[in-house]
Amino acid sequence: MLERRKPIWVKEAIDKVMEHKKRGEVETVSIHDCDERYLASPLIADHDVPPFDRSPYDGFALRARDTKNASREHPLLFEVIDEIGAGQVTLKQLGSMEAVRIMTGAQIPEGADCVIMLELVNERNENGRKLIEIKRQLQPGDNLSFQGEDAQKGTELIGKGVQINPGIKALLATFGYSRVKVGKKPTIGIIATGSELLGPEDELEPGKIRDSNGYMLQSQVLRTGALYKRYENCADDLETLYHALKTALEECDIVITTGGVSVGDFDYMPEIYKRLGAKLLFNKIAMRPGSVTSCAEINGQLLFGLSGNPSACYVGFEFFVKPYIRYWMHSELPYNRFVTGELKADFPKPNPFSRFIRGKLSYEEGKIFAEPVGLDKSGVVTSIAWADCLIVLPGGTRGYQKGDQADIILLEDRQGSGVPWQEKKLSKL
Numbered sequence: 492m493l494e495r496r497k498p499i500w501v502k503e504a505i506d507k508v509m510e511h512k513k514r515g516e517v518e519t520v521s522i523h524d525c526d527e528r529y530l531a532s533p534l535i536a537d538h539d540v541p542p543f544d545r546s547p548y549d550g551f552a553l554r555a556r557d558t559k560n561a562s563r564e565h566p567l568l569f570e571v572i573d574e575i576g577a578g579q580v581t582l583k584q585l586g587s588m589e590a591v592r593i594m595t596g597a598q599i600p601e602g603a604d605c606v607i608m609l610e611l612v613n614e615r616n617e618n619g620r621k622l623i624e625i626k627r628q629l630q631p632g633d634n635l636s637f638q639g640e641d642a643q644k645g646t647e648l649i650g651k652g653v654q655i656n657p658g659i660k661a662l663l664a665t666f667g668y669s670r671v672k673v674g675k676k677p678t679i680g681i682i683a684t685g686s687e688l689l690g691p692e693d694e695l696e697p698g699k700i701r702d703s704n705g706y707m708l709q710s711q712v713l714r715t716g717a718l719y720k721r722y723e724n725c726a727d728d729l730e731t732l733y734h735a736l737k738t739a740l741e742e743c744d745i746v747i748t749t750g751g752v753s754v755g756d757f758d759y760m761p762e763i764y765k766r767l768g769a770k771l772l773f774n775k776i777a778m779r780p781g782s783v784t785s786c787a788e789i790n791g792q793l794l795f796g797l798s799g800n801p802s803a804c805y806v807g808f809e810f811f812v813k814p815y816i817r818y819w820m821h822s823e824l825p826y827n828r829f830v831t832g833e834l835k836a837d838f839p840k841p842n843p844f845s846r847f848i849r850g851k852l853s854y855e856e857g858k859i860f861a862e863p864v865g866l867d868k869s870g871v872v873t874s875i876a877w878a879d880c881l882i883v884l885p886g887g888t889r890g891y892q893k894g895d896q897a898d899i900i901l902l903e904d905r906q907g908s909g910v911p912w913q914e915k916k917l918s919k920l
């Protein structure tokens with residue numbers, strides 16, 4: 492007798508996965524290797540930036556009060572007593588009617604309180620003395636970049652759990668983090684299952700197709716920042732599959748399979764979960780594609796059974812595997828970000844389950860738009876490549892019309908969200 496599966500809500504399935512969430516170990520890596528990792532401790536300013544008052548221009552540093560009577564008609568003469576570039580300091584104390592020639596980034600000399608740009612002065616030499624002529628009044632603080640105006644010592648600039656981007660890497664360098672504490676990368680085992688699968692190098696044969704999911708999953712794993720270990724594709728054979736999974740569970744932190752999770756004669760995953768003594772978290776979700784996405788737990792280790800259908804496999808990873816991995820790596824924003832936007836085309840497909848339509852985003856006059864791309868079937872591979880978002884068609888509705896507002900889940904976003912997308916539960920399960 493065919494076992495009837497009871498679907499659960501998408502949010503419920505996410506929660507079931509995240510009940511098992513854990514933070515992976517922390518490791519210290521060289522700043523050279525920290526890109527896209529997640530900070531395991533906050534980034535704190537250990538000194539002021541800039542660390543001293545400095546000149547933002549190439550010009551002359553002087554005392555503002557000495558310019559009080561300067562005007563176009565009555566230019567004032569200042570003696571240039573020294574010259575400094577960035578990285579140098581003057582040992583001279585600046586006095587009345589004196590200036591120091593200063594370059595961008597150099598520390599303001601003692602006694603000076605403003606800077607005038609090179610272009611605004613006339614320079615001359617008189618009896619071996621270097622002089623400048625100033626034709627305007629300056630105020631204290633004019634053209635200075637002040638100590639601590641960028642960052643003040645002791646401030647937490649970036650919280651833990653944030654993914655390191657180029658700006659954050661610049662801050663790490665600024666504050667002397669030559670070694671950075673980050674979440675360790677977990678290893679994700681990937682096993683593509685199916686007797687029909689060929690490799691990308693193989694010629695097509697009758698009844699066979701090339702495996703795309705295995706490669707897509709490698710990419711999806713890499714985008715979370717984790718590592719993957721790819722196993723040989725596995726034919727639909729209970730014994731072979733069982734042993735492949737057992738090995739992967741021993742060698743990896745998390746295991747993903749694709750295919751064989753539905754109710755077909757050769758869909759062995761449900762049987763293998765039983766054999767492994769794994770606790771099934773779910774095997775039916777009120778979503779399309781990805782309704783057969785399964786997850787099981789063995790001694791705290793998660794085994795994700797993604798669908799063989801490419802679009803379903805893709806979506807299953809984005810919703811359930813990605814946040815689990817990102818949390819593991821210490822992300823505080825492990826879920827996909829979502830926004831609301833306007834539909835550019837009708838989508839007349841009534842559906843009891845929430846449907847996640849592969850779509851393309853556009854921005855026009857400050858508004859977000861999305862339109863479906865490709866064929867909306869879970870067995871389709873092309874639409875994944877054209878999509879940068881998933882348009883949510885809530886279960887229990889009669890479809891969308893152009894101009895309707897819809898929830899849109901972003902696929903190419905790097906930032907992430909602290910909360911997952913959640914359905915409104917318009918229909919009954």
Ligand SMILES: Nc1nc2c(c(=O)[nH]1)N[C@H]1C(S)=C(S)[C@@H](COP(=O)(O)OP(=O)(O)OC[C@H]3O[C@@H](n4cnc5c(N)ncnc54)[C@H](O)[C@@H]3O)O[C@H]1N2
Pocket residue numbers: 683684685687688700701702703704705749750751752753754755758780781782783797798799800801803869870
């Ligand atoms: N009687 C029912 N049949 C099906 C149901 C159902 O509820 N009752 N569910 C359907 C849904 S929904 C999905 S999704 C699929 C899920 O199938 P499986 O996860 O068991 O995957 P397979 O049967 O192994 O393969 C399905 C499909 O995907 C192709 N495939 C598999 N692996 C790959 C790969 N690595 N790269 C590219 N394509 C792959 C495979 O050739 C099949 O065409 O079940 C429905 N059936």
Ligand code: MOO
Pocket residue numbers: 778779780781782783784798800802803869
């Ligand atoms: O899981 Mo299937 O992809 O719902 O279409």
Ligand SMILES: [Mg+2]
Pocket residue numbers: 750751752753754755757758799
């Ligand atoms: Mg099947």
